[in-house]
Amino acid sequence: MKLTDALRGEHAVIYQLFDHVRETIAGSDDIQDIRNAVAVMERILLSHAQIEERLLFPNLEPHLGQMGPLEVMRAEHRGIDELFDAAKQATDVGALKSVIGELLDLAHDHFAKEEHALFAMAQQFLDETELTALGDEWAASRKVALQDGGCMGC
Numbered sequence: 312m313k314l315t316d317a318l319r320g321e322h323a324v325i326y327q328l329f330d331h332v333r334e335t336i337a338g339s340d341d342i343q344d345i346r347n348a349v350a351v352m353e354r355i356l357l358s359h360a361q362i363e364e365r366l367l368f369p370n371l372e373p374h375l376g377q378m379g380p381l382e383v384m385r386a387e388h389r390g391i392d393e394l395f396d397a398a399k400q401a402t403d404v405g406a407l408k409s410v411i412g413e414l415l416d417l418a419h420d421h422f423a424k425e426e427h428a429l430f431a432m433a434q435q436f437l438d439e440t441e442l443t444a445l446g447d448e449w450a451a452s453r454k455v456a457l458q459d460g461g462c463m464g465c
């Protein structure tokens with residue numbers, strides 16, 4: 312599997328998490344409920360951004376340079392981290408909801424940019440062999456089996 316397909320798959324699942332957090336914010340004024348949902352989102356988004364910064368961005372740098380789209384994507388990752396920090400500082404539920412609303416909008420926009428621009432550039436500049444080798448590294452990091460390694464029930 313190509314790395315770009317794996318990352319698109321991660322986005323698909325994280326969109327469900329964004330919906331869950333949005334629904335939690337809309338349906339609860341319990342600050343702890345909201346903090347719990349946000350803590351799960353923080354862990355998953357951080358892990359997703361780390362895997363992009365480790366496997367994808369450095370391999371695009373020779374083609375795109377450090378500036379331009381990669382700088383924008385890295386800056387947005389930092390922006391998302393800063394909003395998680397701001398959420399931890401929020402002491403009332405209204406302020407927390409407002410920070411998380413901003414975070415969800417930024418993260419959603421960021422995902423769309425990656426899907427429409429960055430992953431498309433990756434597919435243009437990296438060939439299928441490179442993207443598949445990176446997909447294997449992704450699978451090892453995520454502990455996902457890509458090959459049929461055994462026979463169940465035979």
Ligand SMILES: [Fe+2]
Pocket residue numbers: 360363384388421425
């Ligand atoms: Fe990203």
Ligand SMILES: [Fe+2]
Pocket residue numbers: 318322359363422425
């Ligand atoms: Fe992403």
